[in-house]
Amino acid sequence: MKKKGIAVALALSIMVPTLPPAQASTKGVKIESISFSGSKAPTKVEEMSQPFTTAKVIVKYTDGTTKTFPLTYKQLFKTTDTFKMSNGETFSAGTPMDYYGDPITDKSVDGKPVHYVSDAPDANSLLRPMKDGSLYLVSHYEYDSLDNAGNPAWRRVPASMTLTKLQQNRKSGELKVSTVDKIDFSTVNGLWVPCNGSLTPWNTHLGSEEYEPDARSFEFDTPDKLSESTAHLKDFAKLYFDDENKANPYYYGFIPEVFVSSDGMTRVVKHYSTGRRSNEMMIVMPDERTAYFGDDGEYTMLFMYVADKPRDLSTGTLYAAKFTQTSAENGGAGNLEWIKLGHATDKxxxxxIDKGITFSDIFEVSDVPEEGFIPVKQYSGQKANYGKVEYLKLKPGMEKAAAFLETRRYAAMLGATSEFNKMEGLAVNAKDKKLYVAISEIGKGMEKNDQDPTDHIQLPKVKAGAVYELSLKPGQKNTDGQPMNSGYVADSMKALLVGEDLAQPDAYGNKANVNKIAGPDNLSFSEDYRTLFIGEDSSQHINNFVWAYNVETKQLSRILSVPAGAEATGLQAVDNRNGFSYVMSNFQHPGDELDNFAPTAVNMEDVKKAVDATYGINQAGAVGYIHGLPNIQKLQEELKKQKKKK
Structure with a gap:
């Protein structure tokens, strides 16, 4: 994930159909509809350089009256804000920790050591309240954009998560920080590029490890010629373990699960049986067994995992999707079949891994076509291999190692589709049994390319991307004709929302229509609001937006813009926390890549200066939330009280 508003006011109303009587009140006045009055796109320097919204929620009742709830953005903390941690030391929220529990030091400037501080807060999980009502927030810090000398630090520096204990105003619902502490990943060899995440039905946090290191390059690189992937991994090991010899690509690319107890203690488990890939995120379906993954990068894949038991991700069966295109119109559509990769346990x-397996233990390789070798094209975690066809042969008895350590390569060998591009966030609509998947950019592997080994996907390029809807059904069989033990198997996908590229940038430098999505990334669904929330990561909008799309009325409304050059992250729709509703929303790397925009309606240097004055260009991100959404349950309770009074 990485990165990004015309003087036209957007005031789209999302009219929610009349709520069922059981959800409103049984007699008398009822809630007729709930709508969002959308925010205008920022047009002034001060609006473009900070979180900005003019959005409102409007509740209409059957007696013709309405209530309006203005939305505001509340910042909990910046990544550079300092807190006293449980080890007694005080340092920034975004500072990563090493294997020994010490802050990792940036020594890029001679004689001026400082702690690294991430400018890239990503996923949030606002946990369901503990028994005493306490609220905890798990947050990711995906990477550091720059070191102290201004050099790129992405992937080189170990990443981190924090656990924040929050104080909640029981009248207004406003949240304040009580404590912030680092989550310990030393039992799982550290944390590699945690991108998006999700909250499980059983109230644990599922993290991610994106852009997994390439094991083939790591094994065959020479000391005088290291690939980018290998160099990053060795630097990571040196900073985390203080020993680059402990670098192992098979330590990373998995799903960590974070357990939080009522007293704020945390425990981390990495789930190796869910497979290894460029994990954007993992999301569990309402059956508490079936899960899907975002696989970010170029030439990536759609995977499904079915756990043996509910609420236990340590053992299960892994599948990869084969996409058969049925339409190229409006973002495209197709049917899905599922190829079984294997069954495994984490142990x-x-x-x-612990026995020291290498890439060449699993595969024979060839750089040219050869009998017995299967051509595959997939994302390997480094730019040098983008678009490169590999010829692979599986070594005898290595099916399980291939399925769970080289998941994408093995799936492609078995015929799964490896042409998805920038597959990002996911969200589930439990009532309608729909899964939503964000594709930030329809391009590259998703375009027609006769040089691809399979070319399953052949769609027109849309740089602004799309959100797809997948239908989930029971009773499905895999490609071998075996039943899949899940009622949530996706059998088709179609574009739901598609961005619109502009032939020429507008006056604010936007390269895509600001009244439509561009670079959809984070997704989260509210069952109460029947609304899909969408956060952008786009180089097409100078300010990235957060959108609300009602899946019943099909209306789209912008509800937030983040600072220019920043990416909207940490999206989580929270329907009820002690009687209050929120949309968690962070932003990372403000001011990044602004040189790629050439606005005429504002002075770009003024925008940069304003961003820099508050956050620093690529220096600090922020963790926060959208405040003011009415809680549906409370509205219904108010109606019941009014009825009793009458």
Whole structure:
């Protein structure tokens, strides 16, 4: 994930159909509809350089009256804000920790050591309240954009998560920080590029490890010629373990699960049986067994995992999707089939890793077509291999290692579709049994390309991307004709919302229509509001937006813009926390890549200066939320009280 508003006011109303009587009040006045009055796009320097919204929620009742709830953005903290941690030391929220529990030091400027501080807060999970009502927030810090000398630090520096204990105003619902502490990843060899995440039905946090290191390059690189992937991994090991010899690509690319107890203690487990890929995120379906993954990068894939038991992700079966295109119109559509990759436990796969397995233990390779070798094209975690066809042959008895350690390569060998591009966030609509998947850019592998080994996807390029809707059904069989033990198997996908590229940038430098999505990334669904929330990561909008799309009325409304050059992250629709509703929303790397925009309606240097004055260009991100959304349950309770009084 990485990165990004015309003087036209957007005031789209999302009219929610009349709520069922059981959800409103049984007699008398009822809630007729709930709508969002959308925010205008920022047009002034001060609006473009900070979180900005003029959005409102409007509740209409059957007696013709309405209530209006203005929305505001509340910043909890910047990544550079300092807190006293449980080890007694005080340092920034965004500072990563090493294996020994010490802050990792940036020594890029001689004689001026400082702690690294991430400018890239990503996923949030506002946990359901503990028994005493306490609220905890798990947050990701995806990477550091720059070190102290101004050099790129992305992927080189170990990443981190924090656990924030929040104080909640029981009258207004406003949240304040009580404590912030680092989550310890030393039992799982550290944390690699945690991008998006999700909250499980059983109230644990599922993190991610994106852009997994390439094991093939790591094994065959020479000391005098290291690939980008290998160099990053060695730097990571040096900073985390203080020993680059502990670098192992098979330590990373998995899903960590964070357990939080009522007293704020945390425990981390990495799930090796869910497979290894460029994990944008993992999301669990309402059956508490079936899960899907975002696989970010170029030439990536759609995967499904079905756990043996509910609420236990340590053992299960992994599948990869084959996409058969049925339409190229409006973002495209197709049917899905599922190829079984294998069944495993976390312990089995960890045992294989701990024995020191290498890429060449799993595959024979060829750089040219050769009998017995299968051509595959997939994202390997480094730019040098983008678009490169590999010829692979599986070594005898290595099916399980291939399925769970080289998941994408093995799936492509078995015929799964490896042409998705920038597959990002996911969200589930439980009532309608729909899964939503964000594709930030329809391009590259998703375009027609006769040089691709399969070319399953052949769509017109849309740089502004799309959100797809997948239908989930029971009773499905895999490509071998075996039943899949899940009632949430996706059998088709179609574009739901598609961005619109502009032939020429507008006056604010936007390269895509500001009244439509561009670079959809984070997704989250509110069952109460029947609304899909969408956060942008776009180089097409100078200010990235957060949108609300009602899946019943099909209306789209902008509800927030983040500072120019920043990416909207940490999106989580929270329907009820002690009687209050929120949309968690962070932003990362403000001011980044603004040189790619050439606005005429504002002075770009003024925008940069304003961003820099508050956050610093690529220096600090922020963790926060959208405040003011009415809680549906409370509105219904108010109606009941009014009825009793009458």
């Amino acid at each position: 089995e796969i960890k045992r294989i």
